[in-house]
Amino acid sequence: MQKFIVTGGSRLRGELQLQGSKNSALPIMAAAILPDGECLIKNCPGLTDVYSAARILNCLGCKCIFSDNTVTTDSSALSSSEIPDELMREMRSSIVFMGAVLGRMKECTVSIPGGCELGPRPIDMHLSSMQKMGIDIRETGGRIICRTRSGRPKGAKITLNFPSVGATENIILCAVLAQGETVINNAAREPEICDLCGFLRSCGADIIGDGESRIIINGKDKLHGCEYSVMPDRIAGATYLSMAAAAGGELILKNACVAESEPFLSILEQTGCTLNTGENKIYIRSGGRLRAVRDRIRTMPHPGFPTDAQAVLMAALSLAEGTSVFEENIFDCRYRHTDALVKMGADIQVMGKIAVVKGVSRLHGANVEATDLRGGAAMLAAALAAEGTSEISRIYHIDRGYEKIEEAVRLLGGDMKRVQ
Numbered sequence: 001m002q003k004f005i006v007t008g009g010s011r012l013r014g015e016l017q018l019q020g021s022k023n024s025a026l027p028i029m030a031a032a033i034l035p036d037g038e039c040l041i042k043n044c045p046g047l048t049d050v051y052s053a054a055r056i057l058n059c060l061g062c063k064c065i066f067s068d069n070t071v072t073t074d075s076s077a078l079s080s081s082e083i084p085d086e087l088m089r090e091m092r093s094s095i096v097f098m099g100a101v102l103g104r105m106k107e108c109t110v111s112i113p114g115g116c117e118l119g120p121r122p123i124d125m126h127l128s129s130m131q132k133m134g135i136d137i138r139e140t141g142g143r144i145i146c147r148t149r150s151g152r153p154k155g156a157k158i159t160l161n162f163p164s165v166g167a168t169e170n171i172i173l174c175a176v177l178a179q180g181e182t183v184i185n186n187a188a189r190e191p192e193i194c195d196l197c198g199f200l201r202s203c204g205a206d207i208i209g210d211g212e213s214r215i216i217i218n219g220k221d222k223l224h225g226c227e228y229s230v231m232p233d234r235i236a237g238a239t240y241l242s243m244a245a246a247a248g249g250e251l252i253l254k255n256a257c258v259a260e261s262e263p264f265l266s267i268l269e270q271t272g273c274t275l276n277t278g279e280n281k282i283y284i285r286s287g288g289r290l291r292a293v294r295d296r297i298r299t300m301p302h303p304g305f306p307t308d309a310q311a312v313l314m315a316a317l318s319l320a321e322g323t324s325v326f327e328e329n330i331f332d333c334r335y336r337h338t339d340a341l342v343k344m345g346a347d348i349q350v351m352g353k354i355a356v357v358k359g360v361s362r363l364h365g366a367n368v369e370a371t372d373l374r375g376g377a378a379m380l381a382a383a384l385a386a387e388g389t390s391e392i393s394r395i396y397h398i399d400r401g402y403e404k405i406e407e408a409v410r411l412l413g414g415d416m417k418r419v420q
């Protein structure tokens, strides 16, 4: 199994072209089932999750080719509405294919996406929303069989009891080809939802209100293919900024989404780093010791502080002067990286949804295992700032979300290599 060997202590300096967003690319690839024809999706990151999505599309009969960060799809000969169990289990976000397949094929068979990386991740809101749209759902032997009651999904008024990103995406994907109007109240407002809607509008869909908590979709009879470019990855951006904050240095992120990163940047700024933003650019300079963040850092749905940036910021704050407190409100089990950070010398105490991080003056290298995608990235940030060498194993978690991360870090002067 591959590992990263990281020797800390080098400042990070230079410019980095940010990858396209994983959490946009995946639902947009699912959406490529909906138009009857070809789509060209540019700025797709080369990641294991994106390759899994491509395998799902091909298995449904939607031709999909990934080359040079562009995904080309052709759904004119869609032939199946069943996603095999092993493909469903490859990544949790395979569940967003449910709404898209239902929208186009009027039926689908999927499975509960496996694993419990971040604690229980139920799909009850996805299923109850589909039922409201006129879909019968039967579960047998771990398979979820969905059939449209009246030939076509029907528009519905749906109020989510939590603004779930995946459930909002599934409803939108099912609604764009449904009969009539769908209203989603308490919808997720994440920028990736707006990106998905931007893609669907380019295919001719009628959607308004994305980015707000009420989204209205008017179903169309047909959608057409389009060319679209995926937004930059705000979480990869937060990760590289946290690395520079922790290890010190000067970094310019190019192709960054500035406004969408604001909830993260406004907290990072409190650590004493110099931050400047320009058109599609974020600049950070970090020298001397970081300051702890005074107010509790609460992860919340957008526009709150993003849960996906909690671990990487924690790695940086473990070296700050003073105590920072995190409150994780989105996932039950999103502090699994803290044991590794403690092994590297951090002082972190976890009590339920609270993590108290008392800044230490130095971290040291250690052998650690990536526990999940963002937790693994946090270990990497800590290792770059630590004295000595760290070995990070189970890096397949990190490869799910960061494109050529070792090349990016080396380009910035960090000492990191991938070994077999």
Ligand code: EPU
Residues within 6 Å of the ligand: 022, 023, 024, 026, 093, 120, 121, 122, 123, 124, 125, 126, 127, 162, 163, 164, 165, 166, 167, 188, 190, 235, 307, 308, 330, 331, 332, 373, 374, 401
């Ligand atoms: N939830 C339910 N029932 C549901 C759906 C969700 O209880 O039917 C709960 C979840 O268990 C969780 C909370 O609602 O506690 C939020 O889940 P949400 O549905 O919003 O998250 P998701 O769609 O599963 C996406 C991202 C995650 C990101 C979250 C929150 C993708 C592919 N994944 O997940 O990204 O953390 O939204 O912003 O878009 C990552 O990139 O590392 C990652 C985990």
